[in-house]
Amino acid sequence: MTQMPDPQTPLRIGTRGSALALAQAHETRDRLMAAHGLPQDAFQIVVIKTTGDRVQDRPLKEIGGKGLFTREIEDALTDGGIDIAVHSMKDMPTLQPQGLLIDCYLPREDVRDGFVSSRFGSVADLPQGAVVGSSSLRRRAQLAARRPDLQLVEFRGNVQTRLKKLEEGVAVATFLAMAGLSRLGMAHVAKSAIEPEEMLPAVAQGCIGVERRAADDRVAALLAPISHAPSAVRVAAERAFLARLDGSCQTPIAGLAEIRGDELLLRGEILRPDGGEVIFGERRGTLADGPAMGTDLAGELLGRAPAGFFDWR
Numbered sequence: 001m002t003q004m005p006d007p008q009t010p011l012r013i014g015t016r017g018s019a020l021a022l023a024q025a026h027e028t029r030d031r032l033m034a035a036h037g038l039p040q041d042a043f044q045i046v047v048i049k050t051t052g053d054r055v056q057d058r059p060l061k062e063i064g065g066k067g068l069f070t071r072e073i074e075d076a077l078t079d080g081g082i083d084i085a086v087h088s089m090k091d092m093p094t095l096q097p098q099g100l101l102i103d104c105y106l107p108r109e110d111v112r113d114g115f116v117s118s119r120f121g122s123v124a125d126l127p128q129g130a131v132v133g134s135s136s137l138r139r140r141a142q143l144a145a146r147r148p149d150l151q152l153v154e155f156r157g158n159v160q161t162r163l164k165k166l167e168e169g170v171a172v173a174t175f176l177a178m179a180g181l182s183r184l185g186m187a188h189v190a191k192s193a194i195e196p197e198e199m200l201p202a203v204a205q206g207c208i209g210v211e212r213r214a215a216d217d218r219v220a221a222l223l224a225p226i227s228h229a230p231s232a233v234r235v236a237a238e239r240a241f242l243a244r245l246d247g248s249c250q251t252p253i254a255g256l257a258e259i260r261g262d263e264l265l266l267r268g269e270i271l272r273p274d275g276g277e278v279i280f281g282e283r284r285g286t287l288a289d290g291p292a293m294g295t296d297l298a299g300e301l302l303g304r305a306p307a308g309f310f311d312w313r
């Protein structure tokens with residue numbers, strides 16, 4: 001019998017403090033409450049500030065290093081200051097620190113990117129030379145590949161900050177993950193959702209993962225009933241793809257696995273940052289094949305990349 005958390009010894013849920021991170025932590029807590037019939041005060045949300053949160057004035061790629069939004073949270077997990085950590089899987093490095101493990105994924109949200117603009121309805125509507133804000137290397141490269149005429153400006157910060165920049169006229173449009181907008185109750189700010197055929201999403205976009213200490217059997221048993229197997233299958237394929245490319249969310253790499261009947265379809269692409277070259281491929285296999293398909297597809301794309309493709313890194 002698993003020992004349940006109670007108000008005297010609440011389960012401590014570590015999270016960043018952004019509105020989106022808090023919404024994700026609350027969703028995780030609510031699912032745990034429902035699965036185990038526990039009251040809200042059996043859980044304690046612990047907000048942890050990360051390097052990525054502290055440094056707001058520089059593009060992420062300049063601050064460098066992987067896990068800018070996760071390191072401090074993982075340290076707290078390792079040290080026992082928290083019991084679980086709730087993450088956007090899109091922001092997670094492919095390898096977890098020694099002793100930590102992610103094997104619980106919540107049902108995945110909309111994976112698509114949203115087109116956000118007060119004046120235009122979609123990328124196709126944008127006039128020649130329009131200024132678009134994005135700090136995502138992937139989105140910038142994908143957009144430049146389709147619309148080399150557009151002007152790109154850096155657009156860092158949380159959802160609210162980016163919407164404010166739009167209002168101020170810094171750009172006429174930007175992109176935000178539909179999943180993040182939905183979780184904030186703000187899906188309406190997207191004029192349209194962009195289909196994967198037009199803008200393949202980031203690996204693991206829209207998926208929340210719950211990290212724990214690998215040896216913590218009590219927490220493993222608590223998480224098991226809220227873990228969503230299809231989401232785990234999809235994210236495993238995408239993250240194997242990413243791992244073989246040695247990429248992170250700071251690299252122009254896109255990948256999406258979808259379950260079609262009893263088949264898994266994995267699509268992936270790597271791009272030059274200026275969009276000058278896009279190398280796309282796909283694999284079909286069984287649900288159990290995901291990780292092998294990811295590794296294999298990445299190998300194919302690497303093999304097709306001309307010499308110097310990754311030299312800008």
Ligand SMILES: NCc1[nH]cc(CCC(=O)O)c1CC(=O)O
Binds near residue numbers: 175
């Ligand atoms: N890189 C920031 C980030 N990490 C996860 C999301 C959205 C939620 C998700 O994809 O799960 C976002 C914001 C965005 O890309 O618009």
